[in-house]
Amino acid sequence: xxxxxxxxxxxxxxxxxxxxxxxxxxxxxxxxxxxxxxxxxxxxxxxxxxxxxxxxxxxxxxxxxxxxxxxxxxxxxxxxxxxxxxxxxxxxxxx
Numbered sequence: 515x516x517x518x519x520x521x522x523x524x525x526x527x528x529x530x531x532x533x534x535x536x537x538x539x540x541x542x543x544x545x546x547x548x549x550x551x552x553x554x555x556x557x558x559x560x561x562x563x564x565x566x567x568x569x570x571x572x573x574x575x576x577x578x579x580x581x582x583x584x585x586x587x588x589x590x591x592x593x594x595x596x597x598x599x600x601x602x603x604x605x606x607x608x609x
Contacts, residue, residue, distance in 0.1 A: 518581045525574045532567040539563065 516524075539560050543553065 522577045525570055529570045536563045
């Protein structure tokens, strides 16, 4: 099972690739002299890419949220261990 960080990196790469493809497609739509049929096909591709990009961005937000929760739990565990150690160490040194 890949770690959340690796999944985040993977999805970020997918988002980056989608954005590059979308940029090229939009540039071609703006600058190229193309037929109506080609324009229609490119518009369909653009819409599909935008939907894919939205899906990847949603997945990325979810993974980042999961990563933040994991980090918060780790910090809590470390903090609890520190407090427990401090309380017992102080108790043992007082006696």
